[in-house]
Amino acid sequence: MRSGILLDEGMPVVLFFPDNTKKLVVLKRGKYTESKYGRIKHDDIIGKNLLGKFVKTNSGARILVQKPTIDEIIYSLFKRKSQVIYPKDAYAIISEAGLKRGDKVGEAGVGSGFLAAHILSIIGNEGEYYGYDLRDDMIETAINNLSLLGYDVSGKIRKKDVKEGIDESDLNAFFLDLPDPWNAVNAIYPSLAPDARIVIFVPTLNQVIKFLASIDDSSKFKINRIFETFSREYAVSKDALRPSPIQSSFTGYIISLVKISE
16 A cells, blocks of 8 residues: 555555554445444545544544554464464564575465465565465465465465475575474475575474484584574553563574585
8 A cells, every 4th residue: 555545445454542552454334443432434444545644433532544564464364273473583584594585485384374474575576485284274274364465375385295305496495384393304405595594483492402403414404593582562651661561472492504505
């Protein structure tokens, strides 16, 4: 949605309330969004240039209307079939892989498509994305979720066990969100470009220890980093600035690998 564009039915917008809370809604004619500040009529927004401007509730409260970010769409509208990767980890994972526009990327353990959405936003239409999962319901959910952002990945997410190898070649990066990544890295090795990075996400230290035990002097990869991410949200208040009582603290561990070419 560009600046100055009229807001149409079906567009997502974020409503910012006076108490610094917000809500993402998809505009629909005849629909209302209820809040403690009153009712917001979607018909008061549809067909108007209201981005960055205010709409009034039926009680007269002024509610700011804005364009949603990719995170706001993903974490508000995407359906969840599994545990998801949160923004603090997603951006660290992508940064660790050195992703850029036009890259050719693989991901195993696609789940509901949350990380895939971030990957696709970086590599753009010039890039190539290949996803793998073992569950049909996960694949269907990911395809439907990603379509909300305009990505058509039908045929690009396949039901396949990457531990048996994959058909693609010259991948610039590969992402693993699997219970046993140590059983997959060697299988995907032939499909990686010489400068490829692999980034792994696991929720427990036990998995990190098992992965470390699988790496020795004959390994085809060098461990670059093992780390976790932290993010602290603050309750926005002029009178009492303090950490928010609701936090997403520990989520998992990130392992990044560098390929050793033969």
